[in-house]
Amino acid sequence: MMDALEPIVTDEILEDCLQAVQRSADQGRAATAADVTAFAHIPAPTAEAALRELRARGLLESGSDGLALSDEGRRQAAAVIRRHRLSERLLTDVLGLPWDRVHDEAMRLEHSLTPEAEARLTSLLNNPDTCPHGSPIPGSDGIEAQPTRSLDTIPAGAQVRIEQVTEEEAALLRYLASLGLLPKARLMVEEVAPFGGPLLVRVGGARYAIGRDVAAKILVRGDAEPEPRRRRQRRHGR
């Protein structure tokens, strides 16, 4: 009875699945099971079993329109992506492979790097910021790949996550925090007043107007913000 057999799900497959979901999110859309199958080169039943397992471990949540990672899932995915992109750098910069061929090699290498090897590799490569395809390498602390931007550069309609409030503004940080505008909080930019006026953001059930000067001190990362240039480069990276 073939149906009753559970497909074998290895740690490698789980890591690939995490990576697949995160990469879709980086491109501004929620992943589907088909994305996972295609990225990890695995049959659909295996992918389904892997996603079930990720859910059981609390790494995956069902978003409204597809798959979405939990905070922990995102952290782990970032770690895999970091190892993947560092491996790509190793392959191009040290071993001299052409950059359009390193992705598949890196798909194998990324699973076998120990933390120690990763650290050595980082210093050997001089702590690179991007992979050979120009995509940013997440930090070793597992923070997602996208670089931070100040809130005042975010267009209306975007969803972002607060990363940091400029350090020298301790009082501002605490005031914003009391309103729920604190690091890791998700916010939605609803409106941007023209001619350098303030932004209107929604956090939970509340709406706030934030002047541009204040917004410039709030560093955010896109939660799901498409950026055409980077998207094309990533496609090369596959």
Next chain:
Amino acid sequence: MALSCHGALKELRADVKLSVALAGNPNVGKSSIFNRLTGLGVATANYPGKTVEVQLAVTRFGNQRIGVIDLPGTYALGGVSEDQWVARQALLDGAPDAVILVLDATNLARNLYLGLQVLDLGIPLVVALNVVDQAEARGIRIDAERLAEILGSPVIPTVATRGSGLDTVMAEVVRRTSHPTPLRVRLRYSEDVEAVIGKLERALTARRDRPHGLPPRAVAILLLEGDPEFTAWLADAPDADDLRRLREDLTETLRDLRGEDPALLLTRERHGLAGIIASEVEYRRRRRILLADRLWQFTTAPATGLPLLALALAGIFAFLFVVGDWLSVGFGALWTAYASPAIRWPFVTVLGDNALSRALLWGFDAGINAALAIGIPYVLTFYFLLALLEDTGYMNAVAFLTDRVMHKMGLHGRAVIPLVAAAGCNVPAILGTRVLGTMRERIIASTLIVLTPCSARTAVILGAVSATAGWPWALAVYGVTALVALGTGIGLDRFLPGSGTGLVMEMFPFRRPMLLPMVKRTWTHFREFVVVAAPIVVGGSIVLGGLYETGLLWALAAPLRPIMEGWLGIPAVAGLTLIVAVLRKELALQLLVTLAIAQYGPQASNLLSFMQPNQIVVYAIVNTLYVPCVATLSILARELGWRRASLISTFTVVLALLVGGAARGILSLYH
């Protein structure tokens, strides 16, 4: 007069056996509840140097007298903004037996944050779950019983604007405080955080000298948050070396726990807990967006917001001018017909018709008339409009839209309303700058207000310039004034130390304004204006009346001659009227005619018989820009202090002379 907050709170505690504080986020209906609970006998108290007020009143419930402390509406208790600081300090100084926490049922999670802080202080809560009707309309239902269970405090659904549920709230306050039970609620932050708090809490239990008699847990949390007051207490506390070391160690432990500042960590924990509680008790049937909410979005959308704002400002302007002017004329007629003869009669009968009685009448007749003639039409009207704008939430849309322009002058969007009001009367406008957060902003805004032509100065511009030189010149006077004000604003922003605070402001959904609270607030402000301005206007009028009636006024004309005739190129007698107009700016024109007739004879009733049109333009510019009238000056001094008030006044005199002189030079090229 505003009382000192510390003293007023102490008095209240001595006066009543039971007191309760009202706490809540801004615009959750807290003031509606306060108004419903109390009558007109409300005292306002300030902490020195702070503009945010605390209101105190005594109310009766059953046979109990209960003191009510209305804390400023805040999102949190703390030291980072003035409202937060005042709320926290008044709560600690007032030591109420319970806190009525007003929660907005439409935005529970953010509102609960403040409640958790109050519970952290160990003060019993009675929760008024307000605007349940609006929450219901938006498809949100809140399980009040479950919330009560979680918070360990009674939760009563209320609709404050209708007064429903408030009796139950007060009954709970009395019940809870007459049989005080120790707080049973143990809302828990994360285990590792609680472990750290617990260690410090146990170490503090032995100390009897805890500030404000707070429970050990409260002091432990405040110390870990790095609260300056409590940190200072610990630094000076005797025999506390171990405690100080423990606190330092635990702060470090807390920092290592999540790798962030302990104060931020606790803030995050509280937000997290508030979110969890909210999700436990909140049921959203379906996401329903009200028509009112959707329409309200037009007020901030760029395409529709600015035209709507222009319309609203024009409306305020027109209302102030039309209704204000109508009231002013009507009031003046009534005064002349009834009040004036009644006041005149005793003075003239007792003292006879002489310089003394006439000087006194300058004060008691014309002076009181002046104070009320500004107060009733403009101050009353303005405050009513202001209350309307604030209670609907439109004020915040205005601030959102105008933030950019205001920012150039070191202000932010909230400053636009007082500036508009200044065109009616400077006095309520200066009082209106209380909506601004910092003294720097209030100084800039007040200076700009003083430079804004109020209705009295408009009367001079229209009556003198427009009538003689033509309306384009009147418009030019306004143009010059606007440019001067803009330049002053930009200059002040550069010159004053510090920088603008920037806008961080909640945007409220549309709320239907309730008449009664608006009327009450309007009355409170009007009373304040009359109390402050009337004595000064009356006193000043008597002094000026004395100078005029005795003829000493003419003696002032000679020293003015070089400035008036030499620099500004206007007759010294006109300069004299500029000084007299300190009393009321429109007096300048009336007195100019009166004095001119005294000096030149009857034909001087036509200004053109002794002044050129360009002299009249210079005269109007100087009258518009120099020193505010005494009423404005006294409010300025009260709000900003005498030193700043006199600096601003001196600045305006210099400015008026410079601009007047420049105008003379430019105009002489044309005439």
